[in-house]
Amino acid sequence: MTGLSRLSAVVLLLATLAACDSGTAGTDRAWRTPPVEPAESLIAQRLPRTTYLGGPFLRHPQVVTVTFAGDAPGLVDRLEQFGATITHSTWWRAAVDQFCRTADDCVGDGVPAQPVRLSAAAPTAIRDVDVADLLRREAEVGRLGDLGLDSLLLVYLPAGTALTEVTVGVYCDGRARALHRSLLIGSQPMPYAVVPRCGEEAELTATASHEILEATTNPDPSRRGFAFESGGAGAGFTAAGVEPVDPCGLVTLDRHRTVADGFTVQRPWSDRAAAGGHNPCGPTDIPYLALVPERAALQLDVGQTANIALTAAADRPVAPWPVRAVDVTGLRSSTPCADVALDRTAVAAGETATLTITARAQPPSGRCVVGTLSGSAPDDTLWPLALTVEVHR
């Protein structure tokens, strides 16, 4: 065993000990999935995978839907139904397919929990830490029911209540749509998620599906459970977050919604699809098209230019498809990070292209995402590249 793997083993051991404190260890699933059959295609080789990083995860999540007094009754009924059913839907079983610590210790079906309708109305603005304090107080007086090791508190803020947090500011309107964290109730860690009213039911359940899956796989974001490793070869894909749904918001430009059991949900990253060289965030009945760069990341000084070689690839025989370059950071923030250009407007599988990148400005984080879009909207997909921009000293 190398020193590195020894270290990994120690970290994994320590984290596994922590994991034993959360969820019901040693649980099996009520269903079986076929083994993954890895492909040897370029796409399969280059797409990242999630991994178990040693932290806690929920085995049979119990979603406790929490709403405030005065919220629309019909909507609240639907949200409660969503919370009671989504973790044993066909969507859920496909979504958690890859999340096994060992062969018999996996994320399984959820268990319905009693929803909670708080008697108090929500304020017009509330901070993330205030929501945590509120939940702690309500739990300590027993108003959240019997909470167990697999409980997940899912709080929907009503219309007219703005959620704020220091790293995001005010949620919604092009910023983040929800958050999840862990709080302590007594000495018991308790994952919770907060979904502000960024839209109507479809928006809410889609966002809630994101939070439920990520809070199940990473109930304590300070101790990662199933996630992508930050940085490294997957740096472009994980630029919007390391949890299992995050890369799909980037790859699909936030068009990764589908319908499950009558509710709108988000499609998460599928390691199975990635291993097969298919679209990791999308339905596999649509061809997956990509321009795969020779490297996953690059570093440029402001004003510096680089050419990146790309190879066109598809998961099945297809006609040539349209491609274009995109500065994702600039697209999202309105402050251009880089000038990007492709030497082709269409490619066929096996052909090559060249992406020219000129760094224009250093963003606050020092890192941008650029990439190429393959296919036609709304089914086009992004292959992202992490771009580190330096200001030469």
Next chain:
Amino acid sequence: MSGRARRATVTDMNIPDLRTAVHRAFAPAARPGRVGVEIELIPVADGARPEPARLAAVLDPGFAAEARPTFEPGGQLELSPAPRPVAIETSRREASSRYERDLSVTKPAVLARPVNQATVARTRLSRRNAAVLAAAVILSQGVLSLADAATWKPVTAQPRVSWTAPVVPTALHGSGFLANARLGRITEGTVPCVHAETAATARCVFTPGSGSWLESAQGDFARVAQPISLDGRPGGEYVVASEVSAEGTVPAVAPTGHDAEGVPAGNELAQACVVETMTSSTNVTGQRLVNYATREVPTSSYPHPDDAHLMREYWDGTHWIYYYSGEGAALNDVNGTERDAAGVYLPGSAHCHVVWSNGYEVSGAKRPNTKAWPAPGVVVPWTAIVWRPVNPDVAIGN
């Protein structure tokens, strides 16, 4: 112990590791090699540390002839059996059987108790050139025994890891607050700080003008690795540090899961970092540093401790100066984290480094020494590349 070899970092007791380390540390032998193992035993007593003379008095002559027991200046009992072709498993088995038998020459029964591994680990005896197996000698009422094999606790010296304890911010002042960015608690207007060169610890005045800080329900915290002076001016010779808790954790910015609409965000730093040994040229993981240095790094180190590429060498009239670049040349990152050639942080705890000094922690840098003048500071090129606190005022490597 001899100190001839430069980079042996055996930290665990299994044959493949030992063989690898020996092959790395010594020139290849022309004939089948042998491995000598020194076994150091820490005498433990309920009261004062046992006197070597008392221990020596109970040793069997036959045992003494084979094991060649001696006593280190600190009072450790050292067994030095002859080198042999098969190394540690045999010796370890012997230690837990034959040596036990031989050491257990006196009667009556002894009071055995488990060894506190952390205590043993802190009493690490030597880091150089040999595998060190420490165990406990249980001494009670003048009777020496190894008790049974269950009381043996080898110093595995697994790399110490520093974990984060999350702090949820309620207000941010300044920049650089990546998820898991480590923090120093502001108490009565001061923060823990460490001198960037000497690692001397102090409390530095910290005011809102001293650097980046945050508010939380747990109090106010400053971001670590910011240069600061003792009187709180930004850019001094000290760097903001964290105080290590009894559990080995340090406060850090709590990561949050978001549905971010696919909007690119900042990096998430490692939740656990390895604790490197100050002034050591070796890495506790036993792995080479791989941080990709885009700048030339001048140093007196030759050969390079991480086998970095030598770009050129220069005689300044007094010293040979060697210039390295590329993979592994140096590390001086405010987050103690290695980068690849594309400037992307490498994932995993093994690529995140901190150093501890008197209970304070700061980002670890593997670099030559620096001096503060001319401002903001420069590398002292005739110094060695070893683990030191980060010096954010001086660009080294990147």
